[in-house]
Amino acid sequence: MSAFEELGVMPELCKAVEELGWTLPSPVQAEAIPLILGGGDVMAAAETGSGKTGAFAIPVLQIVHEALRQRMHSGAAAGTSSYGGGGGGASSTVDCVLSMEDRDLHVALSADGYTAQSRSEKSWGGVRATVGVFASCGGKVYYEVTVNDEGLSRVGWSCPTASRDLGTDLLGFGFGGTGKKSHKRQFDAYGEPFGQGDVIGCMLDCTAGGSVSFCKNGRQLGEAFKLPPHLQSQVLHPAICLKNAEVAVNFGITPFAYPPPSGFVALAKAHAAWVAAGNDGTAAGGGTARHGSSATAGRKPVCVILEPAKDLAEQTANCFNDYGKHLNNPKLRTGLFVGGIDIAPQIRLLRDGVDIVVGTPGRVIDFVESGKIPLEEVRFFVLDEADRLIADNPDVITKIYNRLPKTGTGVNRLQVLLFSATLHSPEVKDMAARICVNPILVDLKGKDAVPETVDHVLVRVNPAEDRSWLQSKPEVFTDGCHALDHIGPNSASTPECLSEATKRLKQRLLQRIIDTLKMEQCLIFCRTNYDCDQLEKFLNNLGGGGGGGAGGFRGKKESGKENPYSCVVLAGARSMDERRAALAAFKEGDVRFMICTDVAARGIDIRELPYVINMTLPDKSEDYIHRIGRVGRADTMGLAISMVSEVPEKVWFCTVKGLKPWMAPDSSNTRTTDKGGHTIWYDEKVLLAAIEARLGRSISCMTEDLSLPPELKERLASAGDKYGQQRGGGVSKEVTEHLEQISQNVQQLASLEWRVQTSFLRLKQRWQTAETPS
Numbered sequence: 001m002s003a004f005e006e007l008g009v010m011p012e013l014c015k016a017v018e019e020l021g022w023t024l025p026s027p028v029q030a031e032a033i034p035l036i037l038g039g040g041d042v043m044a045a046a047e048t049g050s051g052k053t054g055a056f057a058i059p060v061l062q063i064v065h066e067a068l069r070q071r072m073h074s075g076a077a078a079g080t081s082s083y084g085g086g087g088g089g090a091s092s093t094v095d096c097v098l099s100m101e102d103r104d105l106h107v108a109l110s111a112d113g114y115t116a117q118s119r120s121e122k123s124w125g126g127v128r129a130t131v132g133v134f135a136s137c138g139g140k141v142y143y144e145v146t147v148n149d150e151g152l153s154r155v156g157w158s159c160p161t162a163s164r165d166l167g168t169d170l171l172g173f174g175f176g177g178t179g180k181k182s183h184k185r186q187f188d189a190y191g192e193p194f195g196q197g198d199v200i201g202c203m204l205d206c207t208a209g210g211s212v213s214f215c216k217n218g219r220q221l222g223e224a225f226k227l228p229p230h231l232q233s234q235v236l237h238p239a240i241c242l243k244n245a246e247v248a249v250n251f252g253i254t255p256f257a258y259p260p261p262s263g264f265v266a267l268a269k270a271h272a273a274w275v276a277a278g279n280d281g282t283a284a285g286g287g288t289a290r291h292g293s294s295a296t297a298g299r300k301p302v303c304v305i306l307e308p309a310k311d312l313a314e315q316t317a318n319c320f321n322d323y324g325k326h327l328n329n330p331k332l333r334t335g336l337f338v339g340g341i342d343i344a345p346q347i348r349l350l351r352d353g354v355d356i357v358v359g360t361p362g363r364v365i366d367f368v369e370s371g372k373i374p375l376e377e378v379r380f381f382v383l384d385e386a387d388r389l390i391a392d393n394p395d396v397i398t399k400i401y402n403r404l405p406k407t408g409t410g411v412n413r414l415q416v417l418l419f420s421a422t423l424h425s426p427e428v429k430d431m432a433a434r435i436c437v438n439p440i441l442v443d444l445k446g447k448d449a450v451p452e453t454v455d456h457v458l459v460r461v462n463p464a465e466d467r468s469w470l471q472s473k474p475e476v477f478t479d480g481c482h483a484l485d486h487i488g489p490n491s492a493s494t495p496e497c498l499s500e501a502t503k504r505l506k507q508r509l510l511q512r513i514i515d516t517l518k519m520e521q522c523l524i525f526c527r528t529n530y531d532c533d534q535l536e537k538f539l540n541n542l543g544g545g546g547g548g549g550a551g552g553f554r555g556k557k558e559s560g561k562e563n564p565y566s567c568v569v570l571a572g573a574r575s576m577d578e579r580r581a582a583l584a585a586f587k588e589g590d591v592r593f594m595i596c597t598d599v600a601a602r603g604i605d606i607r608e609l610p611y612v613i614n615m616t617l618p619d620k621s622e623d624y625i626h627r628i629g630r631v632g633r634a635d636t637m638g639l640a641i642s643m644v645s646e647v648p649e650k651v652w653f654c655t656v657k658g659l660k661p662w663m664a665p666d667s668s669n670t671r672t673t674d675k676g677g678h679t680i681w682y683d684e685k686v687l688l689a690a691i692e693a694r695l696g697r698s699i700s701c702m703t704e705d706l707s708l709p710p711e712l713k714e715r716l717a718s719a720g721d722k723y724g725q726q727r728g729g730g731v732s733k734e735v736t737e738h739l740e741q742i743s744q745n746v747q748q749l750a751s752l753e754w755r756v757q758t759s760f761l762r763l764k765q766r767w768q769t770a771e772t773p774s
């Protein structure tokens with residue numbers, strides 16, 4: 001069983017991630033996947049590059065796939081259900097049977113749904129009941145199982161998304177005929193063995209945190225499991241697992257063989273508020289569950305995922321397609337809904353039916369409000385990079401959430417998931433309080449954290465000391481804020497001159513850094529779209545001209561990596577096609593540099609990227625965490641270099657979206673905003689202090705010759721680390737930890753094996769001695 005299967009992930013998804021080379025779940029995946037599979041709302045904060053996309057995509061794909069399968073089956077079986085009770089109307093009895101849908105195919109059920117039989121001698125087969133119990137309901141619930149023959153059986157409770165091989169993952173609890181209790185595939189001695197003719201009582205106590213216990217023939221065997229926190233807000237169903245065996249269940253419609261222990265009530269008599277809707281698409285009280293009726297209707301979205309940027313939305317949609325590629329019957333349909341691209345194919349896609357919507361807030365809300373994205377089947381609402389979405393689009397989030405169905409229960413309940421590397425703002429907490437139900441916080445560090453795989457260095461930019469900005473070559477292209485100011489040696493000490501000098505010096509320093517570190521690839525962050533354009537011109541000029549012009553692929557693709565300064569731009573002002581082409585060229589290694597604004601700061605995943613450079617620091621310290629998080633991903637080492645000006649720099653500041661004051665610099669728009677213009681004075685020393693406070697440490701400077709600080713060089717050398725390569729020469733920290741964890745068990749197994757072999761040999765020796773005629 002793979003490490004992902006142990007989390008309850010279905011084999012098709014495990015296969016897909018194994019093909020991607022994922023041997024172990026990352027820490028955030030190990031925590032979040034079982035919680036989401038268990039049905040909870042989750043807020044997950046984990047550092048950049050730690051695998052958050054997989055942490056929500058894998059369980060979402062699994063549940064969406066199961067929901068659709070159930071819909072298909074309940075649609076096919078409409079009117080022919082052997083369970084009865086599908087006709088609506090409230091009932092004082094909980095209508096619970098073994099589920100025809102939620103069973104392994106080799107488990108046969110009787111027509112009344114109370115007897116299960118599996119005649120496979122080789123493999124276990126499981127089945128769950130159609131009704132589950134909220135672990136937070138505060139009640140105590142009981143059902144009984146009678147063992148009808150000599151085969152093997154395991155009985156107990158599990159979440160609707162747990163493995164049917166009861167007790168082999170984090171989501172189920174079993175008690176087996178060999179006298180063992182099982183959870184997480186750990187089998188420990190409990191109670192006593194049971195077999196043909198025995199009656200096992202299965203108790204779920206939902207008071208005081210929750211526990212599972214069992215009785216044999218009316219005798220209590222004591223508490224078997226306490227519910228772990230990740231299951232305390234979930235739904236647990238009666239669950240049975242068989243190997244060449246037959247059992248009969250009684251949920252309390254008919255009298256029990258033995259009375260339930262004091263305080264426990266039969267599942268069939270449980271309070272309506274304690275129980276969750278059926279696992280087969282029928283409601284617990286006999287009504288129709290939300291998904292039950294629509295199996296034959298066109299496919300409507302089951303999941304809506306919002307992303308703050310188009311490129312990230314596209315990347316996430318691709319991840320869903322990659323991770324879900326082995327899911328069949330039905331194949332899942334993921335649709336991308338972002339602005340800036342042709343709307344017609346998106347409308348066609350919706351008409352044909354989409355299961356998973358991935359998009360940016362503007363386009364998604366347009367489609368929702370025009371009725372093109374129907375929300376009545378939605379089961380998941382996911383905010384990736386939640387803090388950015390909440391800061392920029394609180395109204396869109398609220399509008400979408402208000403339209404989502406909230407009446408589903410159990411497996412049909414709406415789940416809300418919030419993910420980011422920076423999830424600790426009051427705005428996020430406020431929004432979560434409004435749109436989540438008892439969200440479980442997966443927060444491995446307890447605060448915003450940056451990966452240990454990222455080294456940070458500064459390059460101090462001091463035009464008063466470094467006068468190389470006065471040289472005419474190489475040609476630099478600044479932003480025009482000082483187009484009307486006198487700049488030259490005679491004005492060298494005025495703030496305006498020092499500001500312009502800083503801009504010129506930064507471009508020259510960039511060239512020196514690239515040359516000194518012999519950069520193969522680097523992501524370069526600028527403040528504005530215009531800064532990106534100007535830097536692109538600078539690098540193209542260095543690379544021998546070419547490029548330039550608006551639109552299209554502007555890098556020197558023909559010379560690609562041979563050109564030491566080949567570059568592309570990923571910025572909001574570029575068309576989606578240009579952005580796609582730029583990202584693809586950079587990912588494929590066709591160009592060395594990608595110049596970008598903060599649209600590329602979040603989520604963009606470029607494998608084994610060694611360097612990121614900040615031409616200017618971001619004005620929000622959390623953006624620094626996301627920018628530098630483009631390196632140091634998936635345990636690969638990376639270096640983040642930030643240029644920090646010693647003097648204030650005057651920069652463009654657009655108060656109106658879409659305004660481009662740099663198009664025609666004049667004396668009125670180069671004035672600062674407080675004087676009616678479109679510039680501000682930018683003080684990077686203040687911004688650096690905020691970033692260092694957030695990191696909880698100061699950042700060292702590169703040396704004058706632009707090599708790494710000596711302590712960093714030493715550390716890299718002693719650890720054998722190289723930027724752009726796996727930490728410590730390849731074996732990740734998680735793999736090392738996992739190997740340490742299992743080594744004890746492996747040793748124990750080896751010693752048991754040795755004892756078995758030697759005792760067998762001793763016995764054999766004794767027999768041979770006994771048989772030898774004297």
Ligand SMILES: Nc1ncnc2c1ncn2[C@@H]1O[C@H](COP(=O)(O)OP(=O)(O)OP(=O)(O)O)[C@@H](O)[C@H]1O
Pocket residue numbers: 020021022023024025026029046047048049050051052053054420421602603604605607629630633634
């Ligand atoms: N379990 C795993 N084993 C190995 N690699 C993994 C695993 N999970 C994810 N990855 C890889 O790690 C990289 C980063 O993953 P992902 O983009 O999901 O990070 P993230 O936490 O969402 O980062 P960000 O905060 O920047 O959005 C990807 O290349 C992904 O394929």
